[in-house]
Amino acid sequence: MISDRQLSILNAIVEDYVELGQPIGSKTLIERHKLNVSPATIRNDMKHLEELALIEKLHTSSGRSPSELGIRYYVNQLLKQTSHQQEKKIQRLRALLIENQYDISSTLSEFADELSVASQYTTLVMHPNHNKDIINNIHLIRPNAHLVIMVVVFSSGHVEHLHLASDAPLSNDELMKISNFVTDKYNEWNNYHFEDELMSFVNSNMEKSFIENMLNTIDAHFDNQSNGIYMGGKVKLIDALNENNVSSIQPILQYIESKKITQLLDDMSNSEINVKIGHEIESSLSDISIVTSEYHIDDRLKGKIAVIGPTAMNYQNVIKILNTIW
Structure with missing residues (x-):
């Protein structure tokens, strides 16, 4: 169990790590978030979070990085908050269908590209089941x-x-x-x-x-x-990986191009937003996360969306985007 202050610190570490791409120290937290506590208090809270395996020290510097468990804790809180928020739904697919003269393949391909631009990550849109x-x-x-x-x-x-x-x-x-x-x-x-x-x-x-x-x-x-998948922003997946985890690109692409991704989308079958992080997807995929949701062409015809990025993903933005899609 962690206190509200420790949760705030964990959230700040995750969000700063996503933005800066480097371990976060107590000094950075105080400067960026105007925390009204002493550096010693921050360090003690960070030590507690480290003991709970929510953050980890990967280098000799004083900074900490969020662990996979810490990111999961952060995402769970985020999903709990957004489940109570009523975002205005955007029926973009209906407009795209009309623009593409009701050609679903062209529509979903364009939709995948638009989602990739909005989220800045690789996106997959699964063909609906006719x-x-x-x-x-x-x-x-x-x-x-x-x-x-x-x-x-x-x-x-x-x-x-x-x-x-x-x-x-x-x-x-x-x-x-x-x-x-x-x-x-x-x-x-x-x-x-x-x-x-x-x-x-x-x-x-x-x-x-x-x-x-x-x-x-x-x-x-x-x-x-029904197994057809349209991909947007494939190159963004490569861009998101740094020199420390670039070797993981092959198993990631193999996973996406196999039927496993279709099975994952089928298993995450409810209309809520779902998030799979690192090893939750597969033992060999420690460096990516997959956020999934549904889209609707009409009340009956539905399909799945997946946004794929690094475990240090901007979950807040991705979840907000998916939360507006009808």
Whole structure:
């Protein structure tokens, strides 16, 4: 347990270390924060914080750096404070969707870049799961004898063009009839009634096979898309690492480019802001932190955001930014 004054000192050490990038001594704390206590009192409080492993002495100088445990303590207090604050939500994604003519991929890529500029860290934006979206319409177009293009229109305004290889000799009228049936019944796919309705609708095994191929193609496409990640400010991750921890850049990039980051975002599934620090992410990742949250395209369609930076991150600014996103 630490006193209010010791908590203030810990907070000051974390914030000064983030800003200055070097160990913080009692003299620096007194000068920067106008503390109305003696240097001896500050040193005693710092000694207590060191005994609790919240700060550590890495060099021969009198300065102290926040430990991973100390940063966690600081972040927990920060999250507790911000959970009671009602920030004005900014629906930037809606504006970006309109600007990009409802192209979600272009929108999320631009969104990731904007977040990176605002936070000054690397950002990841995960593609939303379209299984939660509603399909308003499916149109079938046959450009040649071997290909059918499915134009899938969602309630969010997003449109997908999917290619379906098929030699089935179906007329335009038959394709329209099938597209109307699938549009109407898509949400019942995998429902035990669907197979009966499908059998009563189709006139041949060819039509049945074509419709099943359609549905499987749509599901496979959206399963792949749900793992899609858009990155902004990749170079900022390298810039944030100094000569002491630059060797950690390879495992960090490997982690980001693997499916582990997707799993982490899925596990941090609630709408609140979450923070993972250093070894909390993975044993080999002692030098970074990941702050995650949700974004909304509409009430149903949601995705995940991650801001990645050094453990000495400006958590206050990052959490404030994420707290304004709807």
